[in-house]
Amino acid sequence: MKSALAKAWCPSVPTDNDPETDLPNIDREQLHPIDVEGLARPGEPDHPPRILMLYGSLREHSYSRFLTQEAARVLTELGAETRIYDPAGLPLVDDAPDTHEKVVELRNLSLWSEGQVWCSPERHGAMTGIMKTQIDWLPLAPIGGMRPTQGRTVALMQVCGGSQSFNAVNQLRILGRWMRMITIPNQSSVPKAFLEFGADGRMKPSPYYNRMVDVMEELMKFTLLTRGRSAYLVDRYSERVESAEQLSRRVNMASI
Numbered sequence: 001m002k003s004a005l006a007k008a009w010c011p012s013v014p015t016d017n018d019p020e021t022d023l024p025n026i027d028r029e030q031l032h033p034i035d036v037e038g039l040a041r042p043g044e045p046d047h048p049p050r051i052l053m054l055y056g057s058l059r060e061h062s063y064s065r066f067l068t069q070e071a072a073r074v075l076t077e078l079g080a081e082t083r084i085y086d087p088a089g090l091p092l093v094d095d096a097p098d099t100h101e102k103v104v105e106l107r108n109l110s111l112w113s114e115g116q117v118w119c120s121p122e123r124h125g126a127m128t129g130i131m132k133t134q135i136d137w138l139p140l141a142p143i144g145g146m147r148p149t150q151g152r153t154v155a156l157m158q159v160c161g162g163s164q165s166f167n168a169v170n171q172l173r174i175l176g177r178w179m180r181m182i183t184i185p186n187q188s189s190v191p192k193a194f195l196e197f198g199a200d201g202r203m204k205p206s207p208y209y210n211r212m213v214d215v216m217e218e219l220m221k222f223t224l225l226t227r228g229r230s231a232y233l234v235d236r237y238s239e240r241v242e243s244a245e246q247l248s249r250r251v252n253m254a255s256i
Contacts, residue, residue, distance in 0.1 A: 022073075023073055023074065023077060024202075024205075025203065025204075025205040025209050026074075026077070026213070031077070031078075031213070034078055034079060034217075034220050034221065034224065036224060039221055039224040039225045040224050040225070040228055041228065041229075043228075044227070044228030044229070045114075045227060045228055047081075048079050048080055048081045049079070049080045049081070049114050049115055049220060049223045049224060049227065050080070050081050050083075050112055050113050050114045050115070051072075051075055051080045051081065051082045051083070051113060051114070051115045051116065051117060051219070051223070052082075052083050052085065052109045052110055052112070052113035052115075052116045052117070053068050053071065053072055053082055053083065053084045053085065053116070053117040053119070054068075054085055054087070054116065054117070054118050054119070054131070054134050054135075055067075055068040055084070055087070055119045055120070055131075056087070056118075056119065056120035056121055056127060056128040056130045056131030056132075056134075057120075057121050057128060057130060058087065058088055058130060061201075062121075063121065063159040063190070063193035063194070063196075063197060064119045064120055064121050064157075064158075064159050065084075065201075066197050066201045066202075066203065067119055067157055067159055067188075067190060067193075067203065067212065068084060068117065068119045068157075069084065069201070070202070070203045070209070070212060071117055071119070071155075071157065071212055071215075071216050072084055072117075074212070074213050074216045075117075075216050075219070075220065078216065078217065078220050079220070080115075080220060080223075083109055083112070083113070085105070085106055085109055085134070087102075087130050087133070087134055089102045090102040090103065090106065090130075090133060090134065090137070091103070092133060093133060093136045093137060098137075103137050106134060106137055106138070107137070107138065107139075107143060107148055110138050110148035110149060110152075111143060111144075111146055111148050113152055114152060114153070114223055114227045115152055115153035115154065115155070115219055115222075115223040115227070116149075116152055116153070116154045116155070116181070117154070117155045117156075117157065117216075117219065118131065118135070118154060118155070118156055118157070118172050118175075118176070119156075119157040119158065119159070120157075120158050120159075120168045120172065121158065121159050121160075121161070121168070121193075122158055122159070122160050122161070122165050122167055122168040125165075125167050126167060126168065126171060127158075127167075127168040127171050127172060131168075131172075132175075135175055135179065138179065139251070139252070140179065140180070140251050141248055141251040141252050142248075147180070149179040149180060149181050150179070150180040150181070150230075150234050151180065151181070151182070151226070151230030151231065151233060151234045152181050152182065152230070153181065153182045153183075153184060153219060153222045153223045153226060153227075154176045154179075154181045154182070154183050154184070155184050155186070155187070155215050155216065155218070155219040156169040156172045156173060156176065156183065156184075156187045156188075156215075157169065157187065157188040157189070157190075157212065157215065158172075158188070158189050158190070159189075159190045159193040160189060160190065160191045160192065160193060161192070161193065161194070162191065162192060163191050163192070164189050164190075164191035165189065165191070166187075166189050168189075169187045169188075169189060173187075180234060182222060182226055182230075182233075184215070184218050184219055184222045185218070186211075186214055186215045186218045187215060188208070188211050188212045188214075188215045190208045190212075191208075196208055196209075
C-alpha cells in the first residue's frame, strides 16, 4: 500500500484550464506517479521536493524561460514545490556586494532548494553570461553553516536558435560537478526553439517536449533518492581534518 504522501503526489487532472498548471501535451495515463516508498527510506524527509529553477535570458520572448516554465508545470504535477528565479537586475560578480538584494534572493533560494534546474540558451557556442553569472554568485563556501549547492541534484536543459547542439548543457554539466552537485544523467536540448513554442509561450507537443518530461521525472527520482542522505554522501575525510576557519580561508582565497 502506498503512503498518504505517495498518493498526494499522484498526477491529478486539473479542474480548469489554468495556464500555470494546464498540461495539454501530457498523456496522463503514461505520466506515472512517483513511487516515493521505492526511493526514500522511512524517516527521511516527506515534504514535496524543493526545486530551484534558473534560466539564462532576459528577453521578453525568452525561450529558456518558456522551457523552464514548462518544466516547472511538470514538476508541480509530479509533486514538487518549485521556485523560478528572475535574473533581471542581478549584477555582475564583483560589481556589487553580496548584500545586493538580488544576490541575497538567489543565495537564499539555493539554500532552500533540494534540487535545481539550469536552462540556458546557447550563444556563440556556449552558455550565456546571464546563466554563468547566476552560478558564479553561488559560493562553494558555507553560508550560515550551509553550502548553497553541495549535495543537491541538478537537471540541465538548453535551447538552440538553430540545429541541435549540446555545448551549453556540456558546460553546465562541468559546472554542476564543480559546484559539488549530483548532476543527473539525462538532459534536454531543444533545437530551433522558435518553432517549438507558440506565441503564448507554451511548448508544442513533440519528442523534445517528451524529453523534457523525462528529465523532470528523473530529477524527481534522484532528488527523492538522495536528499535524505546528502549530508553523508558529501562527508569528506579531507574536510573532517580541516577546521572550519581553515576551510573558509581556502575556498575564499583572495587570489582567485
